[in-house]
Each structure stands twice: as C-alpha cells, then as structure tokens.
Amino acid sequence: MATSSSLDAKIPQGPIETKWSKYKSSVPLVNPANKRNLEIIVVGTGLAGASAAATLAELGYKVKAFCFQDSPRRAHSIAAQGGINAAKNYQNDGDSIYRLFYDTIKGGDYRAREGNVHRLAEVSGNIIDQCVAAGVPFAREYGGLLSNRSFGGTQVQRTFYAAGQTGQQLLLGAYSGLQRQVGMGTVQMYNRHEMLDVVNIDGKCRGIIARNLITGELERHGGHAVLLCTGGYGNVFYLSTNAMGSNVTAAWKAHKKGAFFGNPCFTQIHPTCIPVSGEHQSKLTLMSESLRNDGRIWVPKAKNDTRPGNEIPENERDYYLERRYPAFGNLVPRDIASRAAKERCDAGYGVGTSKLAVFLDFAAAVDRYGHGEANKNNIANPSKEDIITWGKAVVKEKYGNLFDMYKQITGEDPYEVPMRIYPAVHYTMGGLWVDYNLMTTVPGLYALGEANFSDHGANRLGASALMQGLADGYFVIPYTIGSYLAKEIGTGKIPTDHEAFVQTEKEVKDRIDKLVSIQGKTSPELFHRRLGQIMWDKCGMARNAQGLKEAIVEIRALREEFWRDVKVMGTTTEFNPELDKAGRVADFIELGELMCIDALTREESCGGHFREEHQTEEGEALRDDENFMFVSAWEHKSIENWELHKEELIYDNIKIAQRSYK
Amino acid sequence: MSWFTQTLTSSIGKKLLMALTGLFLITFLVIHAGINAMIFYNDGGETFTHWGHFMGTNPIIRTLEIGLVAGFLIHIVDGLMLWKTNAAARPIGYKVSNPSANSTWYSRSMGLLGTLLLIFLVIHTAHFWIPNRSNQFATGEELNLYQMMLDIFQNPLVVLIYVLGCISLFWHLLHGFKSAFQTMGWNHIKYNGLVSFIGTAYSIVIPLLFALMPISIYFGWVS
C-alpha cells in the first residue's frame, strides 16, 4: 500500500451559502440541439437513478437506463420506511438550511465535505416541492398541510413521510416520471440487465458492457457519460437490511477501471432491526427509526432476566439511552444507538433466546396517546382499558404496517409485548469517490446516491438517504453534468465496435465462462455467507487491528478458494440467477478485503467506524482530527494492491467538536 | 374507430354495456313478474289476460319490446364476447386453484349461469312468446296464454326446467345486481348497504315469484 498526494474535490470558491448558486449560474450549458446528440447511460433506477434519468431526458439528452430487477419500480429505495428530511421549517421549530447542514456534518462525525452537504441542505426543500407536484401522497394534517416527524440526531421536526412507506411512495413518484419519458421514447429502458463493466476510451468513460439476464447475451452500450446509481454494498455482510439483489458489482467494476473508492469502511449499522432468528435467515428486516419517536428502548436491570418484557416492572428496567444521553434520549444518531445496544448485550443484559436483542417498548406511547384521545373527545375519567384501546388505535395509524410486519416475521404481537430489536447492517456511507460534480476519478463516469461516498461522512442521519438520492438525481447532476458534456458536443456517436469495447466484452465473457467452468463443490451462497461472517465478526460494529488483520488473511484465502471451488449451475445463455449471484459474490469478496484495509488504516473511531483501541473512558468514539480528517480514496492497482489518496477535509463554517448528544 | 365504438369495445365499455342492459332486463323482470303474478288472483285468468292483452297490443309497449329484444341480444352477444376475451387472457390455467378462498362461486360463474338462462330463455319463448307473436302476426289474434300455461305446466319435466331456470336466475341476479352498480362506478360507503340489500331482496323475490307459477299450476293451486 502506498499513499500519494491529495485529491482535488473541485469545490467552488466563495462563501458556503453562495457556492452552489454561483456554480449554477456559471456552469457551462449545452444547447438543446446538442443535447439531442449526447447519450447518457444511467445504471440503476432507484431514487437517484430514476430521478436522474427522467430529469436528464426532460432536458433533452438521450438516455438509456438499466436495472437488474424486472422493473425499475423494484429498486431497493422502495424499502425505505421512515421519511425524508427537508429544511422547510414548516413546523416553525427553528429549522433552517444551516441547521440541516450542521446536523448532517455533526451527525456524520465531521467526516463529510462541507460544500456538498450545504448544497444538499439547500436543495432539500425543492425535493419536497417536486415530489408533491408529482403526486407523492405524503402524510397531511387535517388542515391539508404537510405533516412532519422527528428523526435521530436532530431536535427539530423536519422529516416528511408517507406512513411507513416513504421510500415506496418517493420511488414510485420518480418511477412514474421515468416511465413518462420511456413512453415518450426519450429514455430507453433496459430491465433485467446487469452492468458488468465500464468501457474507457482514451481515459474517458465511454460506455458499458451489460448482460441481458434473460438471454445471457452481452451487450455493448456507448454513451458520452455513464451514471452509476447502483446503491450501497451492505450485502457484503451477507445479512443486512438490503434487498437480496443489492450488490457492489457496478461500482466495483468502475473501481477496477480507475474510479477511486471512498471511505469503504464506513458502514451504518441500524439500531432497530428484527433480530436474527435462525441459521437459514436470508436477510434482516428494519423497523423504521421513526419508531424511536414514540418507542422507548430498554433492557432489564438484572442480567439473564427471562421474564417477558411486559411483566418486568418499571423500576427493574434500564432505559439506557435516556440514561446515557438525556438531551437526545431515544433519538440519538444510529451509530450511537447501535453501539449502546451492543454494549448492553455484550455485558449480558440482552433479551430473547439469543440474548442479542433489546426491547423497543410502546406502552408509554399507548398510554400518552390514549389520554390525548380522551382529552380530544372531552371524556373525563376514562377507564384504563379505554385508554389502552384508543392509544393502540393511534399507534396503529402511525406505525400499523411496521407492527404488522413485525408480527408476521416474529409471530409476536408488538401491541401486547415490547418488540425485540438488534442492530443490523443497513447502509454504506462509503462508495465511489466523487468530486463536487459527482464525477469519479474517471472523466465521464459519475456516481449518485448511496453509490457515492459524498454527503454523510462517517454516519448518516435517518431520513437523509432519500434526500441525498433525490438531490443528486433531480437537482445536482442535471447542472453538473453540463460542465463535462459541454466539451463533448463535438465527439459524435460513440462507436461500440471500438477496440476498447471488444476487449472489455471479451474480459467480461471470459470471467463468466470461468465461473461456470470451475464446477467445484460450494455454492456462491455459501461463499457469501462465509464472507458475511468474517465481515460481521471482524469489520462490524466494533473493529480492532488484530481482527482486521486476520480478516484480510481470511478473505484472501476465501477469494482463492472461491475461484477454485465455486459451483455455478446452469449455462451462460439462459436466465440463470446462480450465475448472477456468483459474479456478485466474487466482487463482494474483493470489496471486503478493501473495507478491512481501510478500517485498519483509519486509526481512529468516528461515526459508524468504531476502533476499540480508540474510545473515551465512557466508551464513546474517539476521533483523531489531527491525523485523520480526510477522506480515504483508494486506487486499485492490482490484486491485493491499492494506493491511498487523501482528500483533506476543510471546515470553514463549522467548529469541530467532540460529538455530544448528552 | 370512432370514440364511441372505441369506448364500447374497450374492456370497461363492454362491462358497462353488460351492466346497463342487465339493469334494463332487471326492470323488465319486475313488470314481467308483476303481470304474471296476476294469475294468483285465481280468477280463471281474467286479470292476467286483461293485462296480457294490454302488453301484447299497446303500441308503446310493442315498440319498447323491440328494445327489450335488443337488450337481450346485446347482453348475450356482449357476454359471449367478454367470455372470449377473458378466456384468451389466461390461455394456460392453473393446475391447482383455490378460488373459493377469495370469491363466491356464483360471481365466478356468471357466464355459465347466463348460458343456462339462455337455454331456458329459448325453451320459455318457444313455449309462449314465439307462438303468440307469430299467431298475432299471422292472424292478428292473441292466443289464450292463460290456458297455455295451464296446459304446459301439467308436464312435471317442464315444471322442473322452469324451477331450475329460476334458481339460475337467482344466482345470476345475486351477483349481477350488485355487480352492475360497481361497474357503473357506484361504490360508496354510504349506499353500498342499500344496493346490497335491494339486490339480495330482488334476487330472492323475483325468481321465487316466477318459480311459484309453474309449481302452483302443476299442483292445481291455481286453475
């Protein structure tokens, strides 16, 4: 591993409040006649991809969009539950662009870029306007205006939501905009297609090789710019809240073709997920952070207390978040809530059969809402039963679908007994390194949404992923791509018979043929599970040098074994999910190694990255701003060989402090 | 295609035609049942014949009868067309299906019930309407429908066919009545109960009244 000089993020000069507006008014434009001749490839159709594809097509570019699912509407953005942040200050509770900017930087433990985050906060309001105009049915108050709730790491109510299905409603909104362009012929949609490599010509990204997942055919697609909107890589842990198909392949191929990978070790472990129930578990299910608005988290004060939660009396409960963080209580950021849960369980206070769970309890909320209903309806001296009935009804209206889901998965009724929850891998702050324009280190290759590293530092606040995905797609890329494409108007159509396309397609084909020819004994699924175990044990919620070093060795051995012993059924010329999976697992294995290297190199604790060697006496993360206030951007050199580039982080507007939620 | 044919040949348009003609036939059944029920006066057919004569000769009614025939034909032809489209929408069926878990058998069997009713309709018109109208056409004289009823319903097989026809009618109406309102877009929390109640009551009363006619004559309760 070598390290080299710092990277230029191309952040515009000037005061933070005017960087973006000045940029917008000075960025080169492409005239409509030229737009028609410029082709843009968008890979992935989640919030970032769908919004980008639709918006760029509206502007007049020729767009090709790709997704591996059977329809763009299935992208995993759809599973986001709780909400989307925006600095609208509709609640008159003191919110502002600056506060959203500040909360996000602080929430990210001072490892995000000021310029990007301020821009995100600036456009956040436009996103809500756009979505409402597109018919997204956000929750509303009786007066007909939009409703808000609170999320972790903030003290204002700035989260817009649609029951527990906000991601679904936003994605379907973006999807309908995309389908509108598909209907008009300005976007060509390729579903059940997976991008398997990018094609660079003379140092610029000029297209992709995609595989038609139904026929197995490899296709060459040329474009003047390629946008990767392919989401995060949480599935490197095998068990995560990501969809089964979520993968790093597109980003990883780009990385191997020259795009630097930023902060790969920054992983978000979400504190409130349904605990693992058995060895055959294929994925973990999130219980929205919005539940922490009303739910209280606790464990019994005594170790090994096996009584059901509702039978443990109040004075024998430890509401440890409220105890440790009185100012934010149950609404501390995710990294802190997750570590606190792990700390209690490691200390022996966990509940449930696995002892790897804590309670999330709604009894207090039911009581509070029950009394509220009684007051609203002018009922004096209501009975205790009535209070509970009314309270449950209110809770049902707010969180009904989440409660139903919990019941369906666990077989327990959360209206009666407290939920059991435990942290699980949820989101990856790391991703392809991009500059202010969202361009990677390969000219013409962009990364948007969760696929890039840019806005959340070392920890993302709840309800900010949807915000970032739509900000990038709707409001950032349509401007920033102009600065590159303005110079491409003379390029002409990209020839897909160019040597680079031929060569790349051959590499892709050889790799696929190799995968099916090994015919070993172990399924891709089992390799994936083993990788996940290594990652969770040694690069999970807490990491140390010893474990990371071991993990790197183990992962290298696993990679070697994979290429010797993987067993892929079926052929390459048909619909073959096993083959798709094998390719993705192979990329996850390589990524896992880089994540461990990054985690080992970052000798500090910050946000979701917790190095056991670096903590305060109270067990809080201990940053080292002196030596690590930079973004790690890794350049792939060859197998097992990366070079670290650093992007220094400069805070002109925010005073660096130890993050405190006490 | 003009917008009009386009509308009527669309899936919703075809359904609308079924609903409108169905409701029209439902109103016809009220009149048909009402007048036939005159036999229960048991006055040797006097009241019945009086009204039967009115219906058979009044020029307005006779004109409306053309509409009635058209209503039947449209309902039947449109129904067959729907049956064809719907069958084509699933060329390969399920090997194992458990539809009773999500719907009533009679709502799924409107085509079958309709076909049974069509067969019954052929038999029924062959018994009464066709001979009477052809006689009117040929001679200008009406037949004695009351006497014909008394004769025809002496045959227990005929009575059985009529009763079976009425049972088919009951199931057909039980779904058809409500379904017609849903198709016309009439689905409102305030009025659904009313539609459902009237639909069920209608589906019981009308077929029951009809069924009682051959039965009463056969057993000599009406003579």
Next chain:
Amino acid sequence: MSAGNMHIKLKVWRQSNTNKGGFEDYSLDGVSPDMSFLEMFDVLNEQLIEAGTEPVAFDHDCREGICGACSMYINGRPHGPLRGVTTCQLHMRSFNDGDTIVVEPWRAEAFPVIKDLVVDRDAFDRVIAAGGFISVNTGNAQDANSLPIPKEAADDAFSAAACIGCGACVAACKNASAMLFVSAKISQLALLPQGQAERSIRAEKMVAQMDAEGFGACTNTGACSAECPKEISMVNIARMNREYIGAKISSTAV
C-alpha cells in the same frame, strides 16, 4: 437458532427455454416454522445444487413485502394462504408438518413465463408509461404547502398508491384482469389536485394500454382485492370506471 423439524413436500412448476414445463416433486426435512417461504426455497435450492440439479428460479428482492418482485401461486392462491401478505413475508408457521405445497407461476397471457416461477411483468410498466404519471418537469414545482390537500383525499390516495405492482390481482382474477392495478394508479392521481390536469387523458390512455396488453375484463368477483397483499380496495375499480366513462363522454378527443 433452533433448526426446524417440519417435513414439507413440494410440487413446483419447472419450465425452461427447452421444455414446456411440468411439476417436479421435492421433499424437504428440517424446515423451521420461523423460516420465510422463500428461505424454505433457499434451502431447497441448496439441496438441489448439492445434488447437481438446477435450482428453482423465482423472482424476489427486498424480502420485506414492499418491492413486489416475489410472485408465487401457492396452493391455488397468489402469495399463499394469508391475507395481506406477500410470499416473502409468509412464514412456514402458516403450514403444517407433512403438508404438500403446490407452487405455480402467475398465469396470464400478459405475463409470459420466463423460467420456472419467473414471469415477465413488463406489461405493467407499459401501462404506467401510457399515463400513470403527472407531467411535471423537475424544477417546475411550487412550494409544497401552497396546495393544501384534505387529509381524507391524501389518505385515500395513499391507500391506492400502496400498490406494489406484484401482479397478484391478475394472478387471482379468473379473467387475468389488471383492473385493480390500473385503477389504483388512476385513483391515486385522480384523488389529488395535482392530478386533475391530465385526469381524462390518463384514464383513456391507461385503459387502452391495459386492453392492448391482453388482460381480461372485470367480473367484480373481488378476488383481486381479497388476494392483494396491500389490500387495495375494489372502490378503486369503481372509480376507474367512472373516470374512464366520464372521460370518454366528455373529452374532446374523438
């Protein structure tokens, strides 16, 4: 972490490019009641791979009941025996030890089988592309709160918008009709003030596309709504009928 002890027999539809399809019988031991239905299929597939046979192909992604990818016809019902639940959220505790479970793909002319239990649902995308949107380009929107929407309308629109596009309605309908799916989108947008501008043309175009895709008509049996994992109401179909007929009568497109 208890390993399960249920024994399950499966009859699964297998089909590929080279064969027209038929049932295969499988037998599984050690099924845990806490497993999801798809996890049971994962176990089956591991078993098949070990035995050197091709695993069963089936669509799935989020496994939390929201993406709409999973699509199995289980014991004669889309998404299996429970109401309001997708296949991925169905758990083996809903079955008994020793049960035989029959699994088939969605069946409809508009949903051709790709392989085994995987079908092509592009028809839904094309119906949405025909008009299931509000034509508002990015950047044109006014302030979100400048347009108050009565809570009831917003809630009703949300209930319709909860559709996940899985196609269970088509699979359940004896006519393979897509009216519940189409009406959910038409309803959502017709209920909101933002959707008014294109209200007529939307209903006309979406219904025309639905018919062109080869879906059947509605017999109002209610099977679609009863099997819908998001419990979308038949009220939406009635509303679509009103919207369509109203549009056809009043619009100036001849």
